Amino acid sequence: MCVIRLRTGWCTARGEPLSAAEREAVAAVVRRAEQLDELEARRVGRLVARLEGMRRSAQGPAPRACLLCGETSRLLAPLRTCSICRNSACPKCVIDTPPHRSPIYSREQYMCNLCAETREMWKKSGAWFYKSLPKYILPERKVTGRYNDTELARSLQVRQEAGNSSNECKTDSEPGSPLSIHAPSFSRQPSNTDSRKSISSQDVHHEWSETDILTHGVSGLSLHRTESITQRSIAGLKRTGSKGSAYSLRSIRKEVPKPQPEKPTIPDSGFGTLEIKLAYDNATSSLAVTVLRARGLIGMDMTGLSDPFCRLEILPREGTYSNRLRTKTVHKTKNPEFNETVHFFGITESDLAAKSLEIVLFDDDRYGCDEMGSATVSLRDCAKAPTQLRLALSGASGNEPTGPRVLLALCYNTKKRALVVTICRAAELPPQDSNGYSDPFVKLHLDPDPYHKKHKTSIKWRNLNPVWNEEFLFETRPTELSRQNLTLTFWDKDYGKPNDFLGSLVLGASSKGRRLKHWMDCIKFPDHRHEQWHALTDTQHL
Amino acid sequence: MAKTYDCLFKLLLIGDSGVGKTSILFRFSEDAFNISFISTIGIDFKIRTIDLDGKKVKLQIWDTAGQERFRTITTAYYRGSMGIMLVYDVTNEKSFENIKNWIRNIEENASADVEKMILGNKCDLDDKRQVSKERGEQLAIDYQIKFVETSAKDSLNVEYAFYTLARDIKAKMEKKQEASNPPGARSGAHVLRASDQQRKPPSWLSRCSLL
Ligand SMILES: Nc1nc2c(ncn2[C@@H]2O[C@H](COP(=O)(O)OP(=O)(O)OP(=O)(O)O)[C@@H](O)[C@H]2O)c(=O)[nH]1
Numbered sequence: 001m002c003v004i005r006l007r008t009g010w011c012t013a014r015g016e017p018l019s020a021a022e023r024e025a026v027a028a029v030v031r032r033a034e035q036l037d038e039l040e041a042r043r044v045g046r047l048v049a050r051l052e053g054m055r056r057s058a059q060g061p062a063p064r065a066c067l068l069c070g071e072t073s074r075l076l077a078p079l080r081t082c083s084i085c086r087n088s089a090c091p092k093c094v095i096d097t098p099p100h101r102s103p104i105y106s107r108e109q110y111m112c113n114l115c116a117e118t119r120e121m122w123k124k125s126g127a128w129f130y131k132s133l134p135k136y137i138l139p140e141r142k143v144t145g146r147y148n149d150t151e152l153a154r155s156l157q158v159r160q161e162a163g164n165s166s167n168e169c170k171t172d173s174e175p176g177s178p179l180s181i182h183a184p185s186f187s188r189q190p191s192n193t194d195s196r197k198s199i200s201s202q203d204v205h206h207e208w209s210e211t212d213i214l215t216h217g218v219s220g221l222s223l224h225r226t227e228s229i230t231q232r233s234i235a236g237l238k239r240t241g242s243k244g245s246a247y248s249l250r251s252i253r254k255e256v257p258k259p260q261p262e263k264p265t266i267p268d269s270g271f272g273t274l275e276i277k278l279a280y281d282n283a284t285s286s287l288a289v290t291v292l293r294a295r296g297l298i299g300m301d302m303t304g305l306s307d308p309f310c311r312l313e314i315l316p317r318e319g320t321y322s323n324r325l326r327t328k329t330v331h332k333t334k335n336p337e338f339n340e341t342v343h344f345f346g347i348t349e350s351d352l353a354a355k356s357l358e359i360v361l362f363d364d365d366r367y368g369c370d371e372m373g374s375a376t377v378s379l380r381d382c383a384k385a386p387t388q389l390r391l392a393l394s395g396a397s398g399n400e401p402t403g404p405r406v407l408l409a410l411c412y413n414t415k416k417r418a419l420v421v422t423i424c425r426a427a428e429l430p431p432q433d434s435n436g437y438s439d440p441f442v443k444l445h446l447d448p449d450p451y452h453k454k455h456k457t458s459i460k461w462r463n464l465n466p467v468w469n470e471e472f473l474f475e476t477r478p479t480e481l482s483r484q485n486l487t488l489t490f491w492d493k494d495y496g497k498p499n500d501f502l503g504s505l506v507l508g509a510s511s512k513g514r515r516l517k518h519w520m521d522c523i524k525f526p527d528h529r530h531e532q533w534h535a536l537t538d539t540q541h542l
Numbered sequence: 543m544a545k546t547y548d549c550l551f552k553l554l555l556i557g558d559s560g561v562g563k564t565s566i567l568f569r570f571s572e573d574a575f576n577i578s579f580i581s582t583i584g585i586d587f588k589i590r591t592i593d594l595d596g597k598k599v600k601l602q603i604w605d606t607a608g609q610e611r612f613r614t615i616t617t618a619y620y621r622g623s624m625g626i627m628l629v630y631d632v633t634n635e636k637s638f639e640n641i642k643n644w645i646r647n648i649e650e651n652a653s654a655d656v657e658k659m660i661l662g663n664k665c666d667l668d669d670k671r672q673v674s675k676e677r678g679e680q681l682a683i684d685y686q687i688k689f690v691e692t693s694a695k696d697s698l699n700v701e702y703a704f705y706t707l708a709r710d711i712k713a714k715m716e717k718k719q720e721a722s723n724p725p726g727a728r729s730g731a732h733v734l735r736a737s738d739q740q741r742k743p744p745s746w747l748s749r750c751s752l753l
């Protein structure tokens with residue numbers, strides 16, 4: 001190992017690699033941090049839920065009536081105009097904004113409770129710093145037994161049929177007290193079912209004019225538990241990228257597994273559970289891992305379903321040799337039956353004592369596979385006899401994407417009635433020219449877009465990490481936005497021959513994971529800038 | 543049930559090995575001090591919830607290893623940090639000179655919005671002092687960063703340092719919120735540019751370059 005010491009004592013090269021014990025020490029800290037992150041994600045989820053609850057129970061703007069409680073204007077209590085959303089609200093439903101802070105606007109010193117709460121949420125959640133809502137987990141009413149897919153499908157159907165009663169989105173909180181803390185009451189099964197329901201019932205908001213929805217967001221669009229930027233794990237310890245490189249010997253079991261007697265229940269932290277079987281064969285020094293099934297995985301697409309697959313790896317790794325295997329993908333489910341056995345070879349008995357198996361679940365998506373949860377088991381347990389285990393999955397680590405990527409800001413501007421897309425910058429773009437650089441620019445369009453607007457950034461010559469900070473407007477309505485997709489394609493400008501394709505990204509209603517969350521946050525929290533990094537894919541889907 | 547809080551601030555301690563980062567954090571979180579030196583492996587963190595103007599602010603304070611060989615791990619934690627304490631040892635000239643390098647490290651890896659503070663630790667060891675308080679103050683002025691001398695051993699200015707950093711973060715948060723959505727304008731981010739629009743509407747609609 002070469003360590004160059006400068007005179008200052010500041011090293012330019014990295015020291016020796018970490019020992020197994022050191023790695024374990026660091027991993028323990030990371031795990032402790034993950035627990036804390038989850039607690040935090042739940043707290044932010046409660047803030048989000050509370051705000052959504054307020055939105056749903058608000059009466060909506062009407063002439064001469066309070067936006068929140070519906071009370072009409074009276075002589076002794078005239079309605080105030082909210083300085084942010086410009087709607088009317090009664091004195092009980094507004095707060096005075098301190099005039100000294102912004103003397104320019106001293107004539108308008110009222111803010112409606114909804115706008116005030118949105119601001120509070122932006123501060124309390126840390127979104128002011130991360131520039132988008134951090135990872136959150138919406139509160140869930142404790143249900144005995146989770147939905148299985150058929151139940152889910154049935155409940156979706158029922159909800160869609162019932163989708164024409166306008167009370168659907170109303171909560172049981174009393175309308176007379178909009179600031180009453182009714183956070184828990186509205187949050188029935190907030191995940192998948194809710195998002196589907198609200199899509200189908202959006203048209204039902206007759207009593208809410210378009211501007212209402214514009215100003216206070218589409219109520220109830222809620223995507224459950226996905227990740228976004230939070231400060232995160234160690235580059236060296238947690239790897240992203242899921243295309244397993246190791247070869248895999250598969251024997252897919254076809255027989256239906258008989259129900260196993262339930263093991264002592266493991267606390268499920270909300271990311272579901274995974275059942276596996278471990279069998280070590282010392283004659284062949286091989287470890288057979290059978291991934292049986294997962295239950296209650298988080299939903300990644302608009303319908304709350306996912307396309308899960310598992311990536312398996314024995315840790316700690318030896319040298320640079322990667323021994324990763326993956327299962328096939330099971331489509332459109334939160335309760336996949338994998339029933340697949342993969343084999344790790346060259347596992348010694350001493351490995352069993354010292355090593356562990358890491359299983360990470362990913363959602364299969366052509367625009368980048370998002371992590372859905374992971375579990376690690378020590379191999380010690382399976383040394384003597386085959387063991388079957390039910391593992392609680394812990395939360396996705398929310399790693400920032402690596403490789404070719406783009407920093408993108410979305411903001412729905414209610415005043416302009418437009419989606420404002422800012423292409424901030426890109427990083428690690430692939431070189432396409434013989435000089436080792438590319439001359440990148442980005443094309444973007446919304447689909448479907450009645451205005452057929454196509455935009456292009458400027459060209460950044462000879463630059464693999466271009467900074468654009470260019471802003472583009474797409475006129476659209478939030479109700480439309482929840483059906484639209486934004487496509488970005490990255491190109492290398494070439495004169496005299498066709499431009500080279502550098503990568504693409506699709507965000508929107510039909511995207512998944514962190515891309516879908518970014519989109520939904522933008523719809524749910526209009527007039528706020530939501531900034532996030534996204535990985536580019538090298539495939540051209542146009 | 544977990545204690546509730548209003549905000550979570552993530553802080554980070556950096557500086558050469560042995561300057562007393564872990565000791566400062568130990569003093570702040572446990573109000574204790576240990577004379578023996580156990581160099582930190584990679585990273586660690588401690589939690590303390592403080593009260594700032596009636597708001598409960600939970601501080602998650604990351605303690606990093608000063609040793610170079612952990613640098614890959616530790617720099618991964620710069621990005622999400624809202625505040626960073628740069629620590630040197632007043633009895634160790636080199637640790638003071640290295641503050642410049644640590645600042646460069648922050649510029650390369652941390653968010654541009656991060657609040658910073660420089661701590662000259664071990665100020666109880668006056669007989670072994672190599673870096674005068676004035677030099678510390680001058681460095682802080684050069685970089686426009688707040689500065690204080692601390693002693694984890696004698697519990698000097700440790701509370702003050704963390705409260706000051708947390709207060710600065712909170713002030714920035716309030717300021718950002720005002721700026722991003724001031725009363726009277728729907729979306730502050732576009733206030734300035736909205737006037738641009740009045741000047742030249744066509745180009746705005748087709749494209750608006752910020753730079
Ligand atoms: N006299 C005195 N000694 C201190 C003070 N702070 C720390 N020390 C001592 O300095 C030594 C190093 O302290 P640590 O806090 O472990 O140093 P560190 O910066 O965390 O070092 P790394 O973890 O290797 O980066 C220990 O022996 C401490 O007891 C102080 O304020 N005064």
Ligand SMILES: [Mg+2]
Nearest residue numbers: 563564581582
């Ligand atoms: Mg330490």
Ligand SMILES: [Zn+2]
Nearest residue numbers: 066069090093
């Ligand atoms: Zn009212």
Ligand SMILES: [Zn+2]
Nearest residue numbers: 082085112115
């Ligand atoms: Zn308002």
